[in-house]
Amino acid sequence: MAGNTFKSKVNARPGIQQPGNRRNLFGFIERKLALTGLFGEGVPVGLVPPFLYAASLALIYIWSNHKAENTIRKIEILQQEVEDIRADVTTLEAAFMYAGKQSEVAKKIAPLGIEEIDRPPHKIVLKK
Structure with a gap:
């Protein structure tokens, strides 16, 4: 019985594209990673789900920080507006x-010809 041998990559399967020759996103990624020599033969598929999970958590964390900062800015603007309106209300109350x-x-009623009464009002008493 013969031992196991490796097939050559050139004539492995005629008619089927080899991983390095693909013209899609994953083929592009494999070619770039193969140039760096980081993963050797190919990208380990087992690392993709944890990487995507960590990346999605990082995106959610960044989004929540931006949302919180925007909310804080809006709150500060509204607090300043409330202080300005409160000062206006106090001024108007004093004027009124x-x-x-x-x-x-x-x-104010003097130009209309209405005068203020100098003497106190008197009671009208009716005898029965």
Whole structure:
């Protein structure tokens, strides 16, 4: 019985493309990795799922950090707007309180010919 031997890569299977000759994404990746000599004969398929899992976790982590930073920026902008509006409300309340004083109302209605009463009101008493 003969021992096991390796087939030559040139005449391994006529009509079927060899991994290095593929014209797709994985063939391109295999050719580039073969040039670096990092994995030797080919890419270990067993490493693809853990790598994709780690890459997806990294993307989710980066996305959540960006989302959190954007939310913090929006919160700071809204807090500044609330402080500005609160200051405006305080100013307007003070102006309305001042405008509602009896002396200020009397000044505003003086051009209309309405005068403020000097004497207190008196009771009208009816005898039965």
